Amino acid sequence: MHINLPTWLTLFRVLLLPVMVVVFYWQFPGHNITAAIVFMLAAITDWLDGYLARRMNLTSAFGAFLDPVADKLMVAVTLFLLVETHRGGWPGILMAVTAAIIVGREISVSALREWMAEIGMRATVKVANIGKLKTAMQMVALVVLIVQHEKSAEALRLYHIGEGLLVIAGILTIWSGLYYLRAAWPSLQGDGAGRPLPRGED
CATH class of the missing domain: 1.20.120.1760 (CDP-alcohol phosphotransferase transmembrane (TM) domain)
Structure with a gap:
């Protein structure tokens, strides 16, 4: 290859x-x-x-x-x-919840795209601008949080900025996930007649 x-x-x-x-x-x-x-x-x-x-x-x-x-x-x-590195207290909870939302969305959208591809509707869930914006916001937030993960007193303000950006990225993650779900919803409402079932369900 x-x-x-x-x-x-x-x-x-x-x-x-x-x-x-x-x-x-x-x-x-x-x-x-x-x-x-x-x-x-x-x-x-x-x-x-x-x-x-x-x-x-x-x-x-x-x-x-x-x-x-x-x-x-x-x-x-x-x-x-x-x-x-952010266990304990509300900051740790906020970080864990936001991370779970982002990772959960990625798994869900990947599964949705795979299923749509198997029924020949892959183009329905192609990358949208909201997804690109989410990715850009996410990358900036992660860079800030990596730099400031030790949360020194003099850098705490920048750390909170990183937290805020990650929360915004989490909100955009939900928004973009709903966008993809809405695009695929007509196909998801069908009974699958005449279409191959995804692996693991046949």
Whole structure:
């Protein structure tokens, strides 16, 4: 199997995840800023691999499969790290609930897209602008929270900004999830006659 440049970038993004985890927990001076830089590098490859795939017409089935998986892994792993370091009290509860909403939405929309693809209606739930806005807000919030996860007194205000941005991203997550559900609802209301059932339900 030939692996093109955009797919190599996607694989590189996946490989950056364990690096970020190690740096996040490794208590050396500036480790939080370094972890944020690793996360931003992964986010840049997310944009760059899609840009190159479109610009240079370098698409592949493996790349199309791996790209959304890498995106969701990047966000989920980062949220799990932040939740683990923010246990206790209302800030911890807020972080955990927001993370659960974001990860739950990603799982639900992925399952919805897979089901729609199996009945030949994949285009109905294509990426919308609200989803892109949610992703942008989410990335900014996660970078701020990675940098400020130690919540030092002088940086507490910026940490609260990161919290606020993540809550906004969570609200946009619900909004975009409802958008996709609304788009797929006519198909979901059918009885499935003449259509293949999703795996696990046949």
